[in-house]
Amino acid sequence: MPSLRRPLSALLALLLPLLAGCDVLYMTSAKQVVRPRIVGIRATPAEIGLGESTVLDALLVHPQGERPALGAVWFACLESGNARGCAGLDFGSLLGGDGGDDDDSAAGEDFDAGDLQFGVGDEFTYTAEGRFIEDAWAELEPEDRVEGLSVLISVNYVHATNDELQTMILDLAAASQSGDQETLDRIGDRFAELLGDGINAARRVVVSDKSADQPEPVACGVSELLPNHNPTLPGLVLHTSEDGLDEGYPMGALTFGQPEEELWLRPRLDEAAREAYLYINLDGETECRQETPYFAWMSNAGSLDDGNTFIADPLDLDELANRAKSNRFTLPNRKDFQRPVDLWIVMRDRRGGVAFGHWSFRMADAPTP
16 A cells, blocks of 8 residues: 555645634634534543544534535644644655655654644544654653643545545555656645635644642542543523523424524533532642533524623522523524524533534424425
8 A cells, every 4th residue: 555654744734824824712703604614623532641542523513504515634733842843844854855755765764653643534533642742742741741732633624525535645645656746736736725715723632641740639529630521511401481590491403493583592511511620730739620611602593692601610690500501592584494593502611621512493384495
């Protein structure tokens, strides 16, 4: 089988300028979905150790009536410590000199396959391995490994199917092996075109060792340092009172409603959403903290009162104990309710865990799409 090292190195060079424009702090913007966009990237598990793997997937939202057939291109690079990071990779060295030698062994001796992790598909598996991350890890003091290193994971949704992208990668590898420069140029131009017109987002994944330091004994619900994990979003509660303070009842994945009907909705929570955890601050003091989840709401029709709702710490006084804030969702008018309406929620916790939720609404007498 032809080696993918050289063609992937060249391909990843196309991705680097796109990473510079990623907003990795807030993946979710406006609450009204008027174009396809990525509103969250989930890593499962949310935090890993050196040599461990995590599986990433993304939530792509779309305008009403549209379900774009897009393929996903993923790329990972280390951005912590003294590693060269995303923008510091020397692709000329990785390719061996000026990149013109077809002998794959000419690549730089310090290049490890784990340093350039790339994939296509709805999911991407990242493994914390490779010379870059191992060298950066070795330079950390043991206590610094509790917070560890961060890896930037980028996803680009492009106007090609995952099968088409996989075929392009295999053709790229074959052309590299045979020295078919015409095919290399053609596929490279095609990838550049796809990526330039793609939908891009990124997130950080923490690689850590929570056993590298011992916390002081403090009053808390836990007694040891634990890695972060994703919260769960069990569902939505539909309230019948306008203040949203009644008990309400669980809402199904599909709900029938009337034009311009107002719905008071509240995310359901489980005990883990408010879990306690230990944190060692910069002064070396152990703190007992509590997860404070927040929610980004968005829809492709109708209107939402708030784009973001929070559980404050301590809880807001106008909320029932241990419940997330409610949000008012007004269904669209009759004309705009002829097609199904989508509502999405992205739930995040204090340490970067992510959960997704999707619900659909139909007008009771709307025609079958």
